[in-house]
Amino acid sequence: NAGVIQTPRHKVTGKGQEATLWCEPISGHSAVFWYRQTIVQGLEFLTYFRNQAPIDDSGMPKERFSAQMPNQSHSTLKIQSTQPQDSAVYLCASSLDFGEAEQFFGPGTRLTVL
Amino acid sequence: GQQVQQSPASLVLQEGENAELQCSFSISTNQVQWFYQRPGGRLIGLSYIPGMKPTGKQTSSTVTKGRHSSLTISSSQTTDSGTYFCVLSTPNTDKVVFGTGTRLQVSP
Numbered sequence: 152n153a154g155v156i157q158t159p160r161h162k163v164t165g166k167g168q169e170a171t172l173w174c175e176p177i178s179g180h181s182a183v184f185w186y187r188q189t190i191v192q193g194l195e196f197l198t199y200f201r202n203q204a205p206i207d208d209s210g211m212p213k214e215r216f217s218a219q220m221p222n223q224s225h226s227t228l229k230i231q232s233t234q235p236q237d238s239a240v241y242l243c244a245s246s247l248d249f250g251e252a253e254q255f256f257g258p259g260t261r262l263t264v265l
Numbered sequence: 266g267q268q269v270q271q272s273p274a275s276l277v278l279q280e281g282e283n284a285e286l287q288c289s290f291s292i293s294t295n296q297v298q299w300f301y302q303r304p305g306g307r308l309i310g311l312s313y314i315p316g317m318k319p320t321g322k323q324t325s326s327t328v329t330k331g332r333h334s335s336l337t338i339s340s341s342q343t344t345d346s347g348t349y350f351c352v353l354s355t356p357n358t359d360k361v362v363f364g365t366g367t368r369l370q371v372s373p
Contacts, residue, residue, distance in 0.1 A: 186363075196363060254298065254352075 155257035157243050163263045164233045172228040172260045176245030183226045184246075184254060185218055187239040197241075200226060233264045269353050269364035278341045278371045286367045288334040288351030297334045303347040341371045 156175040164170050176183045185197040198208040200220040208218065215233075220226040230237055240261050244254040272287045288297065328335050338345055351364035 155243055155245055155255055157241075157257035157260050159260060160258060161261045161263075163265065165265055166234060167232050170230045170233050170237075170262055170264075172230075172241050172243075172262070174226045174228070174243030174257060175224060176226070176243070177255055178224075180245035180247055180255075182246045182254075183220060184244040185226070185228050186242040186244065188242060188259075189239040197228070230262075233262075235264045238262055238264045269351055269362050271349075271351050271364040271367050273367060274365065275368040276370070278369065280341060280343055280371055280373050282341055282371075284338045284341060284369065286336040286338070286349050286351075286369075288336070288364055290332050290334075290351075290353050290362075290364075292332065292353075297329045298352045299334075299336045300350040300352060301347055302350070338369075341369075343371045343373055345369060346371045 155177055158173045162170055162172070174183065174185070181202050182199060184199040187195050187197060189195075196210040197216070198211050198218045199206055200218075203220045203223055205218070205220070211218065215231045215237075216228070217231075218226065218228045226243065228241060228243075240259040242256055242259045244256045246254045269288060269290045272289075276284055276286070278284055288299075290297075328337075334351060336349060336351070346369055348366045348368050350366050353362045353364075
């Protein structure tokens with residue numbers, strides 16, 4: 152079991168460009184979470200899916216951010232027109248089910264917007 | 266809205282000392298998980314409720330009752346230095362809320 156896989160590990164974009172981050176949850180896990188971490192804001196919840204369905208995206212910035220889970224093996228977080236304040240480590244986690252089991256985190260994707 | 270408060274905000278220990286980290290929240294729930302993160306490192310789940318199953322550090326334990334949870338670190342080591350987060354999940358409202366974190370430094 153390779154654990155939660157996130158790609159790329161590092162991404163640098165120019166202001167205004169689009170960034171797509173990928174996450175492959177642990178096989179058999181029905182809940183997938185996205186978080187981001189910055190020095191200023193700390194750890195923030197963004198969104199999560201249960202059985203591929205979006206459940207709670209209350210942490211997502213309303214504009215420019217979107218997340219999808221087209222199949223049970225991967226989820227994507229897309230940021231359009233990236234801004235310097237989007238620079239952060241984006242973390243993906245999966246668990247057997249929401250609130251019932253431990254979350255296993257991927258290594259994160261460090262996004263730097265110049 | 267829900268709030269998850271952690272205390273202390275930071276803590277310095279000598280190696281071998283014990284520490285108890287506190288987490289309080291605005292609703293009563295038993296679905297609390299503790300995470301640990303070393304500087305620049307990935308988040309590691311320490312335990313979850315129910316079950317109190319430790320998956321990383323074996324000398325930690327958690328107790329959650331009512332609107333309060335605590336994490337006890339026994340016989341601390343320098344490798345325990347990092348930030349500890351308390352995380353609240355509430356399936357009835359489908360919310361996930363992170364605490365503010367406790368930064369722990371263990372000196373040799």
